Every structure is written in C-alpha cells, then in structure tokens.
Amino acid sequence: MEQTKLAAVDSRLLSHSIVNRVFVTIGVYLIAIVLVVLGIVLQLAGAINNFLTAQNMLNIIDAVSMLGIVAVGMAFVTYSGHYADLSVPTTMAMTGIVAVEMLKFGFVVAVLSALAVGFVVGLINAIAVGKFRANPIIWTLAVNYMSLGVIRLVWVNKQIYPDMTASTVRASEMFDAIFRLRFFDKIALPVVMMIILVIVLQFVMRRTKFGVQLKMTGAARTPARFSGINVELMIAIAFIICALTATVGGLAVTSLNKVGAWYNGEGYEFKAVTAVVIGGVTLAGGRGSIIGVLGGVLVIGILNNILTLLGVGTFSQDMIRGAIFIIVVFVNARSLRKMGRDYE
Amino acid sequence: MNNQKRTRIGREKTLVFIDRNRIFLLFGVVFLFMAIFGPRFMTAYNLTTIMRTTAMNATAAIGFTMILIIAQLDLSIGTIITFAGVVGLGLKEYIGYGGSVPIAILAGCGIGLINGLLVTKAKISSFIVTLGMLTILQGAIYTITGGNSISLSSPDAFAVSDWLSTMMIPLITPRVIITLVLVAAFTVFLRFTRIGRNFYMVGGNRQTAWLAGINTDLYTIMTFVISGFTAAVGGVLFAMEGAAATLNLGDTSLMYVISAVIIGGTAMSGGKGGVLKSFFAILTLDVLYNGIILFGLGNEVKIFIAGIILAAVVLYEAYTRYKHDKIVGQRSELMKEVDQLKEKLRASRRKIAG
Amino acid sequence: MKRRTTVFFTLLLALALTGAVYAGGGGEATETETTAGGMSNLEKSLAVDTTGLKSEDGQPLIILQEKQREVPARPSDPDALPEDDPLHWWDIEFAGWNANKTNIPESPNDGAIGKRIVFIVHGDHPWTTACTLGAQKIADAYDMEFKPLSPNWDLAVQNQMIDQAINEQPDMILLIPLDAKTAPQQARKINQAGIPLILFNTLPSAAAMDYCITWTGPDDFGQFRMLSRVWADEMKRVHGTADVGVAYIQHAPGGSPYFARCWGPISELSGYASWVETLDKQAPMFEADKSMQLVSDWLTRFGDDLKGICAADDSAQALGIFEALEKAGRDDVVVIAAGNSKVGMDLVKEGKLFAITYQTAEGDGALAVQTAADWFNGKDIPPVKYLPKHIITKKDVEEFYPPQW
Numbered sequence A: 001m002e003q004t005k006l007a008a009v010d011s012r013l014l015s016h017s018i019v020n021r022v023f024v025t026i027g028v029y030l031i032a033i034v035l036v037v038l039g040i041v042l043q044l045a046g047a048i049n050n051f052l053t054a055q056n057m058l059n060i061i062d063a064v065s066m067l068g069i070v071a072v073g074m075a076f077v078t079y080s081g082h083y084a085d086l087s088v089p090t091t092m093a094m095t096g097i098v099a100v101e102m103l104k105f106g107f108v109v110a111v112l113s114a115l116a117v118g119f120v121v122g123l124i125n126a127i128a129v130g131k132f133r134a135n136p137i138i139w140t141l142a143v144n145y146m147s148l149g150v151i152r153l154v155w156v157n158k159q160i161y162p163d164m165t166a167s168t169v170r171a172s173e174m175f176d177a178i179f180r181l182r183f184f185d186k187i188a189l190p191v192v193m194m195i196i197l198v199i200v201l202q203f204v205m206r207r208t209k210f211g212v213q214l215k216m217t218g219a220a221r222t223p224a225r226f227s228g229i230n231v232e233l234m235i236a237i238a239f240i241i242c243a244l245t246a247t248v249g250g251l252a253v254t255s256l257n258k259v260g261a262w263y264n265g266e267g268y269e270f271k272a273v274t275a276v277v278i279g280g281v282t283l284a285g286g287r288g289s290i291i292g293v294l295g296g297v298l299v300i301g302i303l304n305n306i307l308t309l310l311g312v313g314t315f316s317q318d319m320i321r322g323a324i325f326i327i328v329v330f331v332n333a334r335s336l337r338k339m340g341r342d343y344e
Numbered sequence B: 001m002n003n004q005k006r007t008r009i010g011r012e013k014t015l016v017f018i019d020r021n022r023i024f025l026l027f028g029v030v031f032l033f034m035a036i037f038g039p040r041f042m043t044a045y046n047l048t049t050i051m052r053t054t055a056m057n058a059t060a061a062i063g064f065t066m067i068l069i070i071a072q073l074d075l076s077i078g079t080i081i082t083f084a085g086v087v088g089l090g091l092k093e094y095i096g097y098g099g100s101v102p103i104a105i106l107a108g109c110g111i112g113l114i115n116g117l118l119v120t121k122a123k124i125s126s127f128i129v130t131l132g133m134l135t136i137l138q139g140a141i142y143t144i145t146g147g148n149s150i151s152l153s154s155p156d157a158f159a160v161s162d163w164l165s166t167m168m169i170p171l172i173t174p175r176v177i178i179t180l181v182l183v184a185a186f187t188v189f190l191r192f193t194r195i196g197r198n199f200y201m202v203g204g205n206r207q208t209a210w211l212a213g214i215n216t217d218l219y220t221i222m223t224f225v226i227s228g229f230t231a232a233v234g235g236v237l238f239a240m241e242g243a244a245a246t247l248n249l250g251d252t253s254l255m256y257v258i259s260a261v262i263i264g265g266t267a268m269s270g271g272k273g274g275v276l277k278s279f280f281a282i283l284t285l286d287v288l289y290n291g292i293i294l295f296g297l298g299n300e301v302k303i304f305i306a307g308i309i310l311a312a313v314v315l316y317e318a319y320t321r322y323k324h325d326k327i328v329g330q331r332s333e334l335m336k337e338v339d340q341l342k343e344k345l346r347a348s349r350r351k352i353a354g
Numbered sequence C: 001m002k003r004r005t006t007v008f009f010t011l012l013l014a015l016a017l018t019g020a021v022y023a024g025g026g027g028e029a030t031e032t033e034t035t036a037g038g039m040s041n042l043e044k045s046l047a048v049d050t051t052g053l054k055s056e057d058g059q060p061l062i063i064l065q066e067k068q069r070e071v072p073a074r075p076s077d078p079d080a081l082p083e084d085d086p087l088h089w090w091d092i093e094f095a096g097w098n099a100n101k102t103n104i105p106e107s108p109n110d111g112a113i114g115k116r117i118v119f120i121v122h123g124d125h126p127w128t129t130a131c132t133l134g135a136q137k138i139a140d141a142y143d144m145e146f147k148p149l150s151p152n153w154d155l156a157v158q159n160q161m162i163d164q165a166i167n168e169q170p171d172m173i174l175l176i177p178l179d180a181k182t183a184p185q186q187a188r189k190i191n192q193a194g195i196p197l198i199l200f201n202t203l204p205s206a207a208a209m210d211y212c213i214t215w216t217g218p219d220d221f222g223q224f225r226m227l228s229r230v231w232a233d234e235m236k237r238v239h240g241t242a243d244v245g246v247a248y249i250q251h252a253p254g255g256s257p258y259f260a261r262c263w264g265p266i267s268e269l270s271g272y273a274s275w276v277e278t279l280d281k282q283a284p285m286f287e288a289d290k291s292m293q294l295v296s297d298w299l300t301r302f303g304d305d306l307k308g309i310c311a312a313d314d315s316a317q318a319l320g321i322f323e324a325l326e327k328a329g330r331d332d333v334v335v336i337a338a339g340n341s342k343v344g345m346d347l348v349k350e351g352k353l354f355a356i357t358y359q360t361a362e363g364d365g366a367l368a369v370q371t372a373a374d375w376f377n378g379k380d381i382p383p384v385k386y387l388p389k390h391i392i393t394k395k396d397v398e399e400f401y402p403p404q405w
Helices: A018-044 A054-079 A088-105 A107-131 A136-154 A169-180 A189-207 A209-219 A221-226 A231-257 A268-278 A290-309 A314-338 B002-020 B022-037 B044-069 B077-090 B092-120 B126-145 B157-165 B174-192 B194-204 B206-211 B216-242 B253-263 B275-295 B299-327 B332-353 C002-024 C038-047 C086-093 C126-141 C155-168 C183-192 C220-239 C256-260 C263-272 C288-305 C316-328 C342-349 C361-376
Strands: C116-120 C145-149 C172-175 C197-200 C214-217 C244-249 C276-282 C306-311 C334-337 C355-357 C384-386 C391-393
Touching: A018 A290, A018 A314, A054 A088, A054 A189, A054 A209, A054 A231, A054 A268, A054 A290, A054 C288, A054 C316, A088 A107, A088 A136, A088 A169, A088 A231, A088 A268, A107 A136, A107 A169, A107 A231, A107 B299, A136 B253, A136 B299, A169 A189, A169 A231, A189 A209, A189 A231, A189 A290, A209 A221, A209 A231, A221 A231, A231 C288, A231 C316, A268 A290, A268 A314, A268 B126, A290 A314, A290 C288, A314 B126, B002 B022, B022 B275, B044 B077, B044 B174, B044 B194, B044 B216, B044 B253, B044 B275, B044 C155, B077 B092, B077 B126, B077 B216, B077 B253, B092 B126, B092 B216, B157 B174, B157 B216, B157 C183, B174 B194, B174 B216, B174 B275, B194 B206, B194 B216, B206 B216, B216 C155, B253 B275, B253 B299, B275 B299, B275 C155, C086 C220, C086 C256, C086 C263, C116 C126, C116 C155, C116 C361, C126 C145, C126 C361, C155 C172, C155 C183, C172 C183, C172 C361, C183 C197, C197 C361, C214 C361, C220 C244, C220 C256, C220 C263, C220 C306, C220 C334, C220 C355, C220 C391, C244 C288, C256 C263, C276 C288, C288 C306, C288 C316, C306 C316, C316 C334, C316 C342, C342 C355, C342 C391
Parallel strands: C116 C145, C116 C172, C172 C197, C197 C214, C214 C384, C244 C276, C244 C306, C306 C334, C334 C355
Antiparallel strands: C355 C391
C-alpha cells in the first residue's frame, strides 16, 4: 500500500503552537498527568478514596507490568510500519508451556529453551513479512492459529504444572518467583524487567544504528532500501525483538498462573497495540518512542484504576477505554497534521 | 516457432486461470474429498446444515470484502453481529420483529456510518477506529443487557425460527435465500456497474481515484455503512433462527471472515477480489469444518488446518509479489540485446583466439 | 472472457452440487451394533458394574446417591421477591423439578451395550478434557460407540454440531448447552428429531427441561449454600460479627454458575448470617492479573471492611486474589471458591484458600453417560440428578490428589 501524498501543504495552515509541539513529543504523559489530576480531584471530592497513596500507585504499576513488557516489543513492529504482531498471545503461551515442560532439566534450561522457541517464532515471522513481504496482520494471525494448533496437539489439550514437572523443588520455586519475586518487598520482578526493557529498548531505538535505520524503514521503505539500508534485516530484527519480549511476558504470565496452558496470554495482542498507539507510535511507522509506550501503558493502568475505584463495572470500563483510545489517536494525529508532519 | 509460442501462451493462460479462480477449484477439491470420504456427508440434511452455517458469516463477508477492496479494515464486524442480534431479539417483546429487525439493521448501518466518518473526516486509521469501536460495542452490549443473554419466552417465539429453517427448495432455507440474494446482488453490483467498479479504483490507488473525480470519502463511508449493514443482517437472522442471542455470538466471526476473505483472493492491499470468491471461501472452510466434525477430530486439528491454509495463501501471494517485484522494470527486449551483445563479444573473442 | 468463465464455472459447480445431493439421497439411518439378540444385550448390560471405577484422583467415579435434595415449593412469582431471598432464584436453582416433559422417547429397553452416543460439551478447557475422560470410562465399560465433540465456546458451531449429530441418528445425545437461554431451542430441535437427550453440567433455562429425559450435574446452588455457611462461620470466628464486608468475583455473566456462585451465597447469608454486608460484585473473567488488579482496588476502596472474598473459580481468579492480598499484607481475609482444580487444592493445602467445593469433572461426564446407560436398561430416571456435594478444606484436601485437572 505505497501511495505518495500530494505535494506541499500550505504552510499558512500549519500551526506550530506550543500545545501541538508539546503534545506530539510527550503527548501521552500529558494524558497521564491529566488522569492523575482527575484522580486527585475525585479523591478530594470524596468520590474515591486512597487514590494518591504509594500502595495504589504501586498496584497500578504492578497491574500493567506484563502488558508493558509485551508492548515495548510490539512497538518495534509497529515502528517498522508493520501494524502489529498478532501472534504474540500464542508465542506467550507456547514459550510458557515449553518452559514448564523443560523444567525437568532445571530452571536455566527452561528459560533458555523458552527464549529459543520465541526466537524461532520471531524468525518465522521475520522471514515471511520481512523477506517475502507477506501482509503482517494476516501472516501473524495465521502463525497464531498454527502455534495454537501445535500447542494443543503436542500437549493433548492438557495443562501442565511447574511444580510437577520441575526436576528439583528449587527449580519450581525459581519459576514461581519469576512473577512473585519482590525487591525490598515492594517492587515485583516483572516491574523491574519492564523498566530495564524500557531503558534498553529506548536506547536501541534512539541511539543505535539499527534504531535509526528502522525509523527510516518504517517511515518510507523503498527510499530506505535505495539508501542502502538492509530493509529485510531491520524488519527481521524488529519481529524477533517482539517475539523475545513476548517470551519474557509469557514466562511472567505462566509463572503467575502456575500452569502451562494454551490460553495464557489471550488478549494481549490488542491490549499491547492499544498501549503502543496511545503511546504515540503511529501505525504508519517511523514515529514514536519507547518512553511513549511506557506512558501509554501507564495511561491504561491509571484509567482502569480510577474506573474500578469509582465502582464502574468491567464492561462499562471497556466502553470508556475504547472511546478514549479513539480520542487519543485522533488528537495525536490532528496535532501532527496541523504541524505538517503526518506523511501518511 | 509459432506453435511454441501458442502452447507457451496457452500454458500461461491456464496458470493465470487457475490463479484467478483458485478458490473455486479449492472448493471443488475439498467438496469432492468430503463427498467421497466423509461418512454421511452427502445427505440433504448435512448439506443443508452446511448452507445454514455459512449464512451468518457469508453475509458479513460481503461487507468485509468491500472494505478490503478499498484497502481499509473493519475489526468491529464481530461485535456488530452480536449487537444486531441482541437488539433484534431484545426489542422483539416490545415492538415485534417488524420493529426490532429494522432497528437492529439500522443500528448496524449507524455504527458503520460512525466508523466511516471517523476514518474519512477525522482521518484516523481504520485499524484504530474499528478496534476502538469493537471495545466500545462490547462494553455497550454487556451494559445494556446486564450480562444476560436474551431468549424469547412467548409461545410464538419458535414460529419464526422454525420458518427460517424449513427447507423450501432442497438445501435452501429462507435464511440461506436471503444470504444468496445478497451475495448475488453485491457480486453483480461490484462487477458490472460503474459505481461498483469505482470501489476497486478507490482501493487500487486512492489519489488517482480522487483525481479522476471519484468522491473517495463518500465511497469509503458507503463501504463502512454496507459493512455494518451486512454484519447486522447476518447477526439478526442468526439470532432469529436460534430464538436467542448470546453476548459473544459474533466473537469468532471476525477472524473467520478475515481468513476466508483473504483465502478467497481479496488482498489487503486493495483493488482486487470479489464477493463471490469470498462466499466460496466461506463455503470451502465450512465444508472442511463440517468434515472435521464428521470424522470426529478435535478442535486442535481445525485450528491448525485453518492456520496452515491461511499461511499458505498469504505466503503464496507474497511470494508471487516477490517474484514479480524482482522482474519489475526489466525490459525483455533490452535484456535480449544484452544477450546478443554478449554473444557477439564471445564470438569475436573466439575468432581472435582461434 | 474472464467474466464468462467464472459465471460458467459457478453454474457448473452448482449443478454438480445439486446433482450430487439427489444422488446421495436423503438422511440415512444407520444400524446400531447390537450383540446377538436383544435380551442378552439387556442382561449383559445390567450385569455391568461401574461402581468400582475410579477417577484420576482416586475418588469413585460414580457415587450413587439415594437422597436427592429437598425441593421447596415454588413461589407463585419468584421475580417479585427480593434478590436476597433464596426463593427469588427458584426458577434457575430448581429448573427441571417442575418440568412439563413433552414428546420424550420411550426407552427401547434393550441394554446399553454397543449404543452410539454423541457427547457435546461447551468448550475446550482442561476441565472438559477431564469430563470427557470420565464419560469415556463409563462408555468403555458398556462398549458404547462414544463420539465427543467440542464447539470451543462458539454457539454457531455448537448448533452445527447438534445438526450434524441429529443427522447421524445416534441412540442418544448428551449436551452441555453453551448458554442457558439458547438451550430450549437446541433441546427442542433434538426432541423434534426424536432423539433421546440428556442435558448436563450447566443448568439450562427451565423451558429446555421439557424436552430432555433428564438433567445431571453438580448442584451448584446447593454446594454454594453449604459453602457460604462454612464461610460465615469462619469469618465469625476470625473477625466477630462487626463490620464484616464481603465481595464476590463472579463467573461469566448469564450462565448458571454466574448466579449460583454469587447470588447463592448472598441469598443464603441474608438468612443465616445477616451481619455480613455485600460490598461489591464484579466479573473480571478468568485472568489472574485482572483479578489481582480488582482485589487490589477493592482493598484500596474498602480497606479493613473487606473481610471475605468469594470467587467463582479457584485457579486463575484465586491466584490473582492472593497476589493482591499478599502484597497488601492482608492474610486475615477469608477466601472461598468453587473447585476443584490442582491450583485451588494447592492453595487450600497452603492454608490460603479456606474452603472449596468438590466438583468432580470426570464424575460429571460419567454420571451423564451412566444415566444414559440406565435409561437404555429401562430404569426409572428422575428429572434431575445431582453429583455428590462436598466441601474441601485443609483437613481433607489430601484425599483428592492427584488432581483431575
């Protein structure tokens, strides 16, 4: 779908106002701050209580840590102009169940085999989408189905338990600890992993040659190729990163559920895309940052928290979340357009 | 020399024919396989079951095919199906089917209209708009029903549903008739009318279509409305036949319809494909699944096969495009000239040496 | 040229299709495999003793219960009663006891050996894998032709499976309806086709009961009434009766467990322990991180007032609950749930989960098939048959290992 936009925008229509500029760069954090302020206002008005407590803030971060891990990887796929990787849920489930199965050889082997499987899935996606330019949404959807079929065929529709497959008690405890380990009794391991991933991947996206080349690939694939960038390699690495973060997320979810099953990770693909897009990584590719994605994840967490504290039912929450999703993307896109920077 | 050329062209033509009509051939193959090997497959009752099962998804696929043709996406069709079913059945107690069914269908059109407006006027990507709309609708469905599915309690409840499922002609029940009529109508519309063909232009190259004087925004909005319309029709008819509407009735339809439409030959890049092909794709998948149930195989087989077929189709398309891209821009006469020059060079070298 | 070939092609296929149908003929009835002579089949079948069979957890597969539940009289208008009155839920809880059986086929009374049964569950889940296993064990004991099908939570597929099953003309269909409200239409279809039907596991709405031979399954409401009393007693012991608030994590909306596992306790406690206050009920479905977030937010909202939680699921939901409780350092909250998965039993063993219901998955499937066999043997079948009830606590949880799922 490569169409060129009609030439020059009338510069008199552009608006480089402060609001637009700020919004485009760190827009999502603006939303997060607005939500926090809303929460404080509601608390002062007595509608909710205990919003601005350390425990509550910690709860929010805990709740979104696994989503954050998956979303920062998905961001690379979106950044490269390939919309989304819909095979993430089954990658999470498959790496999780492989890890549980391999616990009989010890914890380290289990984690390594999970990463290996994740890498293979990422590679399959990379070749089909990167080299053969298959449509990413449909291809990753097909991979999703195939992985699901494989899991269910190999493990005969059963689920397996880490404490039963583990070779030693220590191995099983370590697996449980993936989700449950807390530093200083407060900060969970998934949160730490998310923060580390955010820092590392932000660096990768902004400061490495790969990141810059990926940005060009996402923004304009053919010119990038003619500039000498190995476009296929860039896309391949993006999909592999996504699959690897899905592996880490999958290990966390499997550890939480204490069971290796084919349904772990269900729903994560759309949640991750939501977070990624709210965070400013546009679907057209080549724009956004990992810090933004972190902001997107936080926005979702704070929103959920406020709504639950207000007593809003789960399903009404869905409605509000869907509406906010559209609004955020709209405002983001509009600001970009007003500044003449939306080369879609 | 002429003979060679003729058979070569003949062979190419066959290949192109197979490629263009692969879904019909695939359908024939799958159907034949099931007919020969499937226990009790070739009974009127079983074949009617297949037709009745396809009705809902086939109707929704009509609209979705058009969406893909204009190179957009509509992820909300699953929830529109459910929404229409819920509204159609829920309001029946108050205003009868005569009132609730049109309202349900109008609701579907309305949702499609909102989608279309957001995509064209607010210029938000259709992926985002329909993803958000999906979430909103899901929440709405649960909120207005309070989490309860809807069923009809009045004694005449089953009357309509029975009528919808009686066999009028062999294999065809009223609900199937409605589906077939819609499929036929839209096939003719898209292929043989000027307005219909304009959809392909909008999808093929939006800028050029606009420059050619087609109101691309209007066509886009129309397509989303049609998509909402067909999804709503499919959903409300299904609910009427079952005399009940659950809250996740259309959940699996989205992925199923996407897979089927792609397998049928409509590409996400837009500008090609057809409603008839999508219909046969859904038929093929349903015959396949019917056969899987006949053989008593489990769902893992079904899911795996669905994935393999989809992957094969996607890879096949991608690979053909890849090969095509490799030779794009090559001019065969120039390449021949290069060959001739090389030959001349080699000949002159030989003369010098020998 | 392109247009013409495609149109021609389609017509050709359509012709082939129609021709093939007429060639294939109408629906065929197939023979059931019977052993030599009808009487010896019945004698053999009656001689089969399944009471010795065990499920994977070592418990007996079929537990014969002589005494079913006491069924109170139906109030004239249950909906008019308040929601915390047990009799408000009469139509859901006691569905089947006052059914108007219509057009039920007579038992052929020729034994169960070699009969063909189609076993349709509601979806894929390790629970249903265990349920199907239990059913298979009984079917094997009677040498039945057993065909299990699962629509994976898709109503359209379940309807298709029912249609295909009817097409096969089996000797009996066993069905877990996906949804209580859609069950009547499904049951009616099978009934009108003249095929015997047993519904099981989830309670359908009352209208469906008119069309089936019987319903077998767990007495969800009854178990949860028992469970809630145990719960109230424990909360009283730990907290006294002042300021005791509880919250409910519900099952998927609309199904019978949604009502049984939330409104069952609420309506029971309103009489038995009226000092318990219901603070909130939510349906976050079955993801641990959602339950974790929900309970954390409840603790933020209600603080110390939250003294008890009742969950509809003892695995993912329970795990989420305890993650949240441990984080907040609240080990005084009394938690009960519906069982019994391995994860749930582990939590009971660790002393976290106070009590769960024993709901044998294998026994569920087995009872349904056993009832089918009893019907083939000509025995009298009551309109509703319950699985045995039991509350598992730390004291006796060891007896239920290894877990069924």
